[in-house]
Amino acid sequence: MDRVLIRQLKIETVIGVYEWEKKIHQSLLIDLDMAWDNKPAAASDDYQHALCYETVSNRLTALITEKPIELIETVAEMTANCLMTEFDVPWVKVTVMKPGAVPSAAAVGVEIERGQC
Numbered sequence: 001m002d003r004v005l006i007r008q009l010k011i012e013t014v015i016g017v018y019e020w021e022k023k024i025h026q027s028l029l030i031d032l033d034m035a036w037d038n039k040p041a042a043a044s045d046d047y048q049h050a051l052c053y054e055t056v057s058n059r060l061t062a063l064i065t066e067k068p069i070e071l072i073e074t075v076a077e078m079t080a081n082c083l084m085t086e087f088d089v090p091w092v093k094v095t096v097m098k099p100g101a102v103p104s105a106a107a108v109g110v111e112i113e114r115g116q117c
């Protein structure tokens, strides 16, 4: 199936397992591959048929900044669940990177796939 992509969506939020992390904001970078049939939007040139990457980005930013979260695994799961239930995305790959979490690594992260194409 076709996909709609979002790359390096930057979300500043309270994220982490340690006490010091609960007092600061840190950045997460999220990549999304969302299965979507792009043909109807292309054929009609009608936004109504498109999966709007701007709406998705805004919704996920609101969701993930709602309250403190400990694990990036939780962020990935919340993201996949939101896309499938609120946006009817049938399959999604979510990558959540936490730059700076391990000083000797450029970034660390997790990746999940949920749903079916």
Ligand SMILES: Nc1nc2c(c(=O)[nH]1)N=C([C@H](O)[C@@H](O)CO)CN2
Binding pocket: 015, 016, 017, 018, 021, 070, 071, 072, 073, 098, 100, 101, 102
């Ligand atoms: N698999 C994970 N490992 C770790 C996480 C996490 O979210 N998932 N988080 C931390 C700390 O919050 C870390 O980012 C502090 O630098 C450690 N390991």
